[in-house]
Amino acid sequence: MNEQVPAVADDAPEACRTPDAEERSLWRRVMDQVADHCRSRSLFVLHYCTGCGAVELPPTITSRFDMERVGVSPMVTPRQADLLLITGYLSVKTLKRVILSYEQMQSPKYVLGFGSCTINGGMYWNSYATVKRLDQYIPVDGFIAGCMPRPEAVQQVFLDLMARIDAGQANAWRDYYLDYNRYLGHQAALFGEDWHTPTDVVAEARHYGHFGPGTTGVHTARLETYTEWAMSKIPELLPERGANEKVRP
Ligand code: SF4
Numbered sequence: 001m002n003e004q005v006p007a008v009a010d011d012a013p014e015a016c017r018t019p020d021a022e023e024r025s026l027w028r029r030v031m032d033q034v035a036d037h038c039r040s041r042s043l044f045v046l047h048y049c050t051g052c053g054a055v056e057l058p059p060t061i062t063s064r065f066d067m068e069r070v071g072v073s074p075m076v077t078p079r080q081a082d083l084l085l086i087t088g089y090l091s092v093k094t095l096k097r098v099i100l101s102y103e104q105m106q107s108p109k110y111v112l113g114f115g116s117c118t119i120n121g122g123m124y125w126n127s128y129a130t131v132k133r134l135d136q137y138i139p140v141d142g143f144i145a146g147c148m149p150r151p152e153a154v155q156q157v158f159l160d161l162m163a164r165i166d167a168g169q170a171n172a173w174r175d176y177y178l179d180y181n182r183y184l185g186h187q188a189a190l191f192g193e194d195w196h197t198p199t200d201v202v203a204e205a206r207h208y209g210h211f212g213p214g215t216t217g218v219h220t221a222r223l224e225t226y227t228e229w230a231m232s233k234i235p236e237l238l239p240e241r242g243a244n245e246k247v248r249p
Pocket of ligand 1: 051052053087088089114115116117118122123146147148149
């Protein structure tokens with residue numbers, strides 16, 4: 001059973017504190033609604049084209065269906081993208097890159113699974129090399145069912161997601177912070193106990209005010225052990241300074 005954990009650690013830096021009552025004021029909520037409304041009309045999408053469903057994206061983006069007319073544009077880097085689109089089956093190896101990309105995106109961020117393979121493994125459900133359920137490893141805001149889905153279905157799901165963002169209901173990204181220990185446990189079960197990423201998700205959870213009882217646990221405790229071990233190795237890995245090496249002031 002999870003113990004109740006403090007929302008803010010005693011030694012948390014100022015930038016990682018929980019938003020106070022003033023920040024949750026009526027004014028703040030109104031501004032959040034305005035931001036959600038604007039955000040819902042301007043989505044930058046990182047297409048992670050893993051499977052055969054990617055072939056339906058060119059007609060969705062280009063002149064016939066023209067996603068840009070509803071405010072959806074492609075983006076090439078995760079740091080400037082709002083939406084991660086996973087367009088089909090994921091191999092175990094590819095999922096690692098997807099998680100790294102997802103953690104680089106800034107919150108609030110959204111994920112759509114494209115095709116049956118992201119829902120239950122699809123026709124690859126019995127393969128040793130593919131992932132069965134994407135939503136066990138990162139939060140997913142919606143799925144586009146079908147093998148493969150048509151551009152009309154893709155556009156409809158985009159419009160549904162935009163409506164939910166506008167209404168302040170597309171909040172799956174918060175689950176990654178509130179339930180990080182569970183997501184990390186699923187990732188470690190697939191990749192091995194030494195799995196970790198460079199992102200300090202627990203610190204981010206504090207920063208965004210989404211640190212809850214499920215943020216830490218047995219799996220995140222293992223991360224702390226690894227971090228201590230890695231820090232202890234730094235002196236061995238750094239080359240010794242030469243006697244004549246110039247030191248910058
Ligand atoms: S759902 Fe069908 S079309 Fe999409 S990646 Fe899987 S097998 Fe390919």
